[in-house]
Amino acid sequence: MTEPTTRIIGFLCNWCSYAGADMAGMSRMRQPAGVRIIRVPCSGRVDPLLVLRAFQEGADGVLVSGCHPGDCHYGSGNYFARRRLELLKRMLPALGINPERFHYTRVSATEGARWAEVVSAITERVKNANDND
Amino acid sequence: MSVYSYFPGCSLKSGATEYDRSFRLVADCFGIGLDELEDWNCCGASPAPHHWGGDLGILLPARNLHIAGASHDGIVAPCAGCFNRLKYAQHELSRNDDLRRRTGQALGQPVHYQTDVLNLVQLLNREIDPEDLARRARGRLSGMTLGTYYGCVLVRPPQIVRYDDPANPVKMEPLLKAAGATIPYFPFKTECCGSYMGLARKEIVLRASRRIIEVALECGVDALVTVCPLCYQNLDLRQRQINDVYGTDYHLPVLYLTQALGLALGFSPEELGIEAHAVNRPPSAL
Amino acid sequence: MIRFPESMSAGAALLAEIERRSGQQVSACYQCGRCTSTCVAAFAFDYPPHTLMRLLQVGMVREVLASRAAQLCLDCMTCSTRCPMEIDVAGVIETAKLVADEAGLKDTERDLRLLRRAFLSNVRRHGRLHEASLLIWFNFRTHNFMNDIKLVPLVLRKKNFHIFPPRIKNRRQMLRIFQEINRGGKG
Amino acid sequence: MIGFFICQCGTNISATVDTGKVAAAAAAMRGVAVAESIQYTCSDPGQATIAEAIRGKRLDRVVIAACSPRMHEATFRRALERAGLNPFMLEMVNIREQCSWIHSDASEATRKATDLARKAVARVRHHTPLLARKTAAVRRALVIGGGIAGIQAALDIAAAGIPVTMVERSPSIGGNMARLDKTFPTLDCSSCILAPLMVEVKQHENIELLVNSEVDDVHGYAGNFEVDIRRKSTCVDEEKCTGCMICQDKCPARAPDDFNAGLGSSKAISIAFPQAVPLIASLRKEHCRRFNGNKCRLCQKLCPAGAIDYGQEEAVLRRSFGAIVAATGYDHYDWKASYPTYGMGMYPDVVTSLQYERLLSASGPTGGRIRRPSDGAEPRQVVFVSCVGSRDESVGRPQCCSVGCMYTAKQAVLTREHIPDSQAYVFYMDMRAGGKDYEEFARRAQTRYGTLFIRGRVGKIFPRRGKLVVMGTDTLAGDQVEIEADLVVLATGLDASAGAGELARKLNIACDRNGFMTEEHPKLRPVEAASAGVFLAGACQGPKDIPATVAHAGAAAAKVIGMLARGELEASPMVAAVTESRCAGCFKCRGVCPFGAVEKARLPDGRPVARVIGSVCRGCGICNVACPPGAISLNGFTDKELIAEIVEVLKPDVGYRTLDFG
């Protein structure tokens, strides 16, 4: 191993973002190899503690991706999620985690290209996150 | 007794002295103290915001706000245009640090701009109890049908002046009704009279003002009531010009709100300066 | 003929400036024309208000800046309160007026510009508006000596009418305000 | 005993991922009894290999590394089931769409596939067998609303042999369609096509019709709803009333005419309209003299059937239903307060499009002759104003009403048909004529009927010498327009009907920002509401014209029939479940559940605990996060499973770890 791979845990909702990531694959869009996707039914299922647990286990970054507003398969899961995750994002500095390491975003089932862009961009940002700030 | 800083503005000191006079008479009647602002300056009116980046439209009124300070219960500007400029300046100063800094520089000290800015209707609504007014009204407005004409700048832009319903203002009504007048629905109460175009582009003013008078007569009003000297000028002073251009024969009196209330309170048309209006043929019931 | 996309790119910078300063989104307009419907000055415009908005949308910003309409707008804000998309149309036009000045487009409606300038220098000198001298000066400059002369006796009838209203005392402060404007603004 | 099978997918996977190497790594993982690389796991031989291993090696859990679970999870679940295993003892690893297809470096891809395999093996250890539960469903449907949508849905459901109860709050069914004169683009008479259907509802043996009734409360869940229906007091015995109208003729108290949209007047006791179904009178107490302090009892004295009962009381019926169809329709936008520029209702000759329908209709207050409300004169110049309360953010109505363009064109046509020397002007924004034959119809309005279409919005309407001046703009000509009109018709937009929001709350379904009820998926589930067992029909879901409403209602009926035909419902077992011993009784789960799937229960010792109604739960897991003691958890996505995934997928720190947190 020459350079340590930037490992990012992605929690993706089954209906939008996971399908979007599949779409990116079907279009053969190259993506960073460090992303490990965990499928959840809905971003509303993502407990902020899961994110913290991923950091504790050594993840370099965590990404939660769900449906666009109004598109949630369950109606409101992404709305609950963004409140919880926004709090988490703003709490991270106090916990000693550069908030650049955590992102939550929205990718729909048809947005394969967007998914590829999102993971590439976020991998870059995580890579550049300076913990001595 | 409440005392207000009184910002007459240029009009009330020149072309609209009767507005100034009738305002003072009515204020006296109800024990409203008016303390004319020391060394006030022009609010900038319509031209100031259109030149030199527009900031003059804030700095000129800002000086008046600053002079008023916090000395009284607020500052009253009977001229609707002045009221609008003062509100506008206040709004901009409250959200623009740089502007505040520059204004302070010009004034030589940090600008004080938070005083309560009131228009005439607001002031009268605050200070006059309609029941009290009804008791003191001598019946000279009863049987009269008055069209309330608010114009533009009293209610627009709503997010800055924050006064009355911008599409259908009604705040003059309670006072005039208490004074005995009948107020019909007047659909042109906020249509523009043509503003300051009288000198340079007269045709705009004449066309706009004609329409207002035409609709007012259609609604059966005996007189229009306004709080704006410029509206007054366009509707009353230029009524003969309208007749000349359009071949009409309008004689619709245009009163300031304070003149209408003054009549109800028993002052004579002469005292109120109504006889000096262009259309000074008094409405039948006067 | 409007050529896309050249037209859009030509107007992009000016449009962005107008949108930024007015805080309005010109692209929200769907050309219903309600602004024009009750505009009291539109009959005197070269372009009605909704067309001004359209010209901005297609990038023909200079046409708007140089238009008579932008100068003649009364800023009565009727259009702004009635726009179904809640666009402050008057604010957009007003901003166009300022941007036109800064871009040096000063040829349209010279009389009107003259009047506004005269008004302001009147205020600069006296601190307050001196109506009579403004009227005389304006009529003289526009060679329209009888303009509104018939109104004069009507005004003179009024009690306490000052032909020469008092100047303000602190005229130095007034000058400082105008200096500040000239320093900060681009006039 | 876990079986691990990795698919080569021809070369789709094996070109980048060394499947043999991954299988070897998997074989070393705890609990893995067999690890194989297979050319095509989804093929018959592939599935046979897996089934054989399950039986031969006594596997109780299976991990398959292949394509996306969205592709073949169902396939492999069935394979497990056929091999005698619970189908939920499967875990899939997505190494195609999310690995081999997006990476080119073989060693990177292989390492990632190994990580993912380890995560899946760890996860599958926590799987428990899940059973799809079946619940009996009540074979009866409730249709709320008796307009054309409700009528269509009820008739379709009843035709399939499923009993229906229709609840209508007004005295007659028929809804808005009954008030229309003619319909676009065919100009056939609205009541001629509607009336037979109304009668059919009344006469259908499988339909119970409850008018003057409203849904009071809804309990239960899909298959087993308990609904309280409030029957309002109308002082008329429905069984006895024959619809002879004697009471209405003799009643001395005038009352507003709701059916005629406020034009003309009716009586305190009346039949809603001549074609009403059921044809029975009802009494409006607020207008009746007897209920306002007078002694009048004329109607009771005169009624030949003895149907008048002043003491009639409200009643609440409780019924059980398997499914509910909401068909509450629309109301026209109440424009008066928001459009002072159009006179706020001060001018009698500014009418709404619905009022104009009544003026056109032969059953209307003018007998089908167009007359101005102010003076009864026949108008010559009629101005139509589109988009009143539509496409107007300033009054909070950004949406297109979707029918205004067409009904206005129709009304313009009918105006010329009624008054040949009249002229119709239509102020429009954009002509939206997207239906079959619609554009052709709109063209004809222009060419054959001489309607003048003016593109622009009206700014102001004011009176002048007995006429109304309409100030607008012709944006195409680029100039202001002024028309002196005899009559102005406002094409008001469509709102969700009054009370729809309240009903939606009772049904536990959402409404969009415009107040219309929200479907589950805008494309694929257009008639299903987000709550299981609740369906939407017609304009309650969004503005629709008649053909679209009928189609939508038919679709809702088909869904109801499909659901209730088998008599029982099968629910996915991947739903939330409560470990009662851990439940602290705080009910935060209940607060966040979008579907109302959590109910309060009490343990024998009196302790309150949450309980999940499996047939209502949809498996989102929002509750799982909200539960502090972790008592409620989502089957198939438990905290334990997810934590195991996190821990394992990040396990080999060598060459990886850059962040030391905790």
Next chain:
Amino acid sequence: MEDLISAIKKVLEQVDVVLGWARSEAAGVAAPAFFHTPAEAEGAIFDSTCVHNLAVHLPRLADKKAGIVAKGCDARSIAQLIAEGIIKRERVTVIGVACPGVIDVKKAWRCFGFGKRVSDSGGQVAMEGKTVKREEILLRKCRGCREAGPVIRDVTVGEVGKAPAAPADPAGIRKRFAAMSFAERRQFWQDQFSRCIRCYACREACPLCFCRDVCTMQAHEPGWSGGATNSSQSWMAQLVRISHMAGRCTGCEECERACPVGIPLMLLLEEQNAVVEELFGYRAGSGTEAKTPFLTFDVNNDSWEQER
């Protein structure tokens, strides 16, 4: 004190028990007491040594009618418990007291010696002849107190609403923490939690931690943290608690006061409360009707990710 005692007696006529404080013979501060009879109520006191937040007992008394003597900060906890439906408003009678601020007993002991009894009179805190000005040893929360008037109260004793006039806490650890880099903060918490003994006093003292026996901080399932007393697992366990306090913590500081090894837990809770207030304009315990922001959402206004 007479006012308080008679108030408690009055309330006792309608409830089963009143929670309050009595003089303690043992420790440094007043002791929580359950008054069942008017005679017992004679022993009630209230002064700056009444540090405990008695609301912590209310969930366990949910089936009884209880009265409770409450400082401003305690009342917020009660309000929050009611808002969450943990206890019922009609079953609790709140006796709001005018609070002079309460002492940080650790600071008191630093002045007087460990374990010594302290007493409070007229702004001076005294022990065995030694005195110290009360405001010098107030708890951190009392400095810049925002809660002087109890948000809910049925009976009021004394003139409530005046916050103690004490200088703000010297920034100390907070100032240092603010200046740290992300890596330094991680190290900081590792050091802090290396001292954690997993006693769960933080949880036991917290009025809002109603899960108690089924709390996931210590449960083996589902495995948020292991049960070991190493820095990493203790830290995660605490994060579980803090996460569960989101939008619920009223900032009463009881967890930090109870921590026997002095971990600055409020550093995190204060931060979280500040973020919640910034995002949602919400402070837990502001009223009995409020809905915790994480049990609801706002479709149109929750749009932070778009701003980025």
